[in-house]
Amino acid sequence: MTSPAALAKQHVEETQQVLREYILRTRPGGVKGYDHDALCDLLEVDDPSRVIFEQGRGRQAVVRVFPVNPLAKMRAITLEDLVMDENGCIRIGSYYDGEPLRMRVHDPETGNAQRIIIFGTTGAGKSRALQAFLAACKRNGIVVHLADLKGGQSVPEAKGNVATHVRTLNEAMGLLRAAVKKAEDRFNRYADMGRSGFLINNPDRLEYVVIDEANRLLEKGSPFRAEAARLIKELGRTGRSVGIGIVLAAQAGHLDELGGSDTLRAMLKEGEVILLRWSSQMMASLVGDGLLPSGEFLQPIPKILGRARRIQRWGTPVDRSAEKPNSQGMCYHLTSARPTSMARFFLIGSLAPHDGYDPEIRKLYGSNAPPGEALRLIFPPPKEGGADSDDDFEYDVDDEDDLERLPETPKTNTDRILDALADGPLSEQDLLATLDEDGGKEVKRGSIRTTISNLRREGKIAPKDASGLITLG
Numbered sequence: 465m466t467s468p469a470a471l472a473k474q475h476v477e478e479t480q481q482v483l484r485e486y487i488l489r490t491r492p493g494g495v496k497g498y499d500h501d502a503l504c505d506l507l508e509v510d511d512p513s514r515v516i517f518e519q520g521r522g523r524q525a526v527v528r529v530f531p532v533n534p535l536a537k538m539r540a541i542t543l544e545d546l547v548m549d550e551n552g553c554i555r556i557g558s559y560y561d562g563e564p565l566r567m568r569v570h571d572p573e574t575g576n577a578q579r580i581i582i583f584g585t586t587g588a589g590k591s592r593a594l595q596a597f598l599a600a601c602k603r604n605g606i607v608v609h610l611a612d613l614k615g616g617q618s619v620p621e622a623k624g625n626v627a628t629h630v631r632t633l634n635e636a637m638g639l640l641r642a643a644v645k646k647a648e649d650r651f652n653r654y655a656d657m658g659r660s661g662f663l664i665n666n667p668d669r670l671e672y673v674v675i676d677e678a679n680r681l682l683e684k685g686s687p688f689r690a691e692a693a694r695l696i697k698e699l700g701r702t703g704r705s706v707g708i709g710i711v712l713a714a715q716a717g718h719l720d721e722l723g724g725s726d727t728l729r730a731m732l733k734e735g736e737v738i739l740l741r742w743s744s745q746m747m748a749s750l751v752g753d754g755l756l757p758s759g760e761f762l763q764p765i766p767k768i769l770g771r772a773r774r775i776q777r778w779g780t781p782v783d784r785s786a787e788k789p790n791s792q793g794m795c796y797h798l799t800s801a802r803p804t805s806m807a808r809f810f811l812i813g814s815l816a817p818h819d820g821y822d823p824e825i826r827k828l829y830g831s832n833a834p835p836g837e838a839l840r841l842i843f844p845p846p847k848e849g850g851a852d853s854d855d856d857f858e859y860d861v862d863d864e865d866d867l868e869r870l871p872e873t874p875k876t877n878t879d880r881i882l883d884a885l886a887d888g889p890l891s892e893q894d895l896l897a898t899l900d901e902d903g904g905k906e907v908k909r910g911s912i913r914t915t916i917s918n919l920r921r922e923g924k925i926a927p928k929d930a931s932g933l934i935t936l937g
């Protein structure tokens with residue numbers, strides 16, 4: 465069988481005859497500005513997507529004119545593409561000259577988990593790119609905790625194919641808190657073992673927190689903006705060296721919309737940044753935010769490939785047949801060795817919408833169970849008199865020891881609560897979770913609250929304090 469790389473090369477050779485090639489050099493001082501449309505006018509090419517501009521080193525740039533945009537037709541992604549190579553990378557697409565576009569999932573040299581952010585405007589192809597990453601994780605034994613904040617609609621096929629799957633902002637916060645806690649636990653455990661880094665699958669698996677539509681959590685007006693930014697930053701810092709990475713897909717005009725610029729900026733600089741089609745105001749801010757070095761210029765990604773600019777005569781009907789966007793998945797991998805080379809993701813699933821799950825995407829995931837265990841989401845105790853924010857909360861057993869402690873005779877709720885607290889203070893949520901798993905009768909929050917009030921009156925539980933935790937008296 466021909467390897468995917470050979471297939472890509474063959475495809476490129478067949479479709480990408482270069483018609484003309486120009487090497488541009490600037491005067492000392494470098495490129496001051498770059499206007500793709502003006503360049504196309506100069507070259508007398510009426511379809512701007514046929515002209516590929518790539519800034520080279522120093523004062524040099526290459527311009528190539530193709531018969532059609534070389535990325536116009538992509539092959540479908542294969543299962544081989546999704547297998548991690550010796551550098552911990554998967555193949556997710558190709559550059560315009562046929563070189564594979566890689567995404568790093570794991571760094572075998574340092575052991576580090578990655579921090580990846582995928583930016584782009586709506587419909588640019590962020591969620592499809594995530595699906596490839598998610599499927600690759602499943603195929604490579606990497607655990608994924610996913611928040612799909614468009615109510616689960618952005619990456620529907622991921623359901624059942626990831627260890628944790630949540631859909632609301634509130635649950636996403638519970639997920640982030642739990643992931644940060646897990647990272648801290650690993651950190652302490654590794655420190656006790658005298659380990660300085662992460663060893664994949666020895667004994668812990670590599671894990672990723674993946675948030676699609678992360679802007680919904682981080683934008684101004686989000687009730688969780690500050691805490692989410694803090695937790696993501698924390699995960700970016702602590703998680704990386706203990707094998708818990710983070711992947712965000714976001715639509716944002718400015719990093720300020722993502723929880724304040726310095727939160728993510730530091731994280732992104734060392735992470736992987738992929739930029740899909742952007743909106744007009746995004747570019748200046750990406751440079752301003754330091755994601756794109758100033759002096760580097762990116763050829764714009766058009767919404768529609770292969771469209772010539774035409775003037776419209778009065779009275780002639782407008783032909784709208786060629787106005788469907790067809791550049792989805794075109795991108796720049798800003799933190800790769802080729803930040804200014806146009807690239808594109810392979811075809812991931814079908815272009816036509818599906819009534820139900822996309823079978824092509826389901827095939828990428830495979831039908832076995834996903835690796836890892838669901839995170840037990842963490843919620844702060846509800847405020848006094850406030851609404852319960854946790855009604856739809858699901859617990860997952862992740863403490864096997866608890867299963868060993870089945871009581872011989874049914875205990876009273878009072879005893880169960882005091883036993884649960886013997887190991888240290890708990891939030892109401894955690895207390896309920898512990899009681900749910902101690903093998904006793906099912907508990908109701910109302911009756912537990914009453915028992916706790918009684919125990920407080922008896923002095924067996926400490927009075928409420930600012931921490932909101934329930935502590936033995």
Ligand SMILES: Nc1ncnc2c1ncn2[C@@H]1O[C@H](COP(=O)(O)OP(=O)(O)O)[C@@H](O)[C@H]1O
Pocket residue numbers: 584585586587588589590591592593618792793809810811812813814815816817
């Ligand atoms: N890599 C891809 N392969 C096939 N189709 C794609 C790809 N990327 C995007 N598309 C098409 O574009 C649509 C929008 O992509 P999506 O990933 O949902 O965009 P975003 O998440 O950026 O809003 C998809 O429904 C699909 O039809």
Ligand SMILES: [Mg+2]
Pocket residue numbers: 590591592618676
């Ligand atoms: Mg999306």
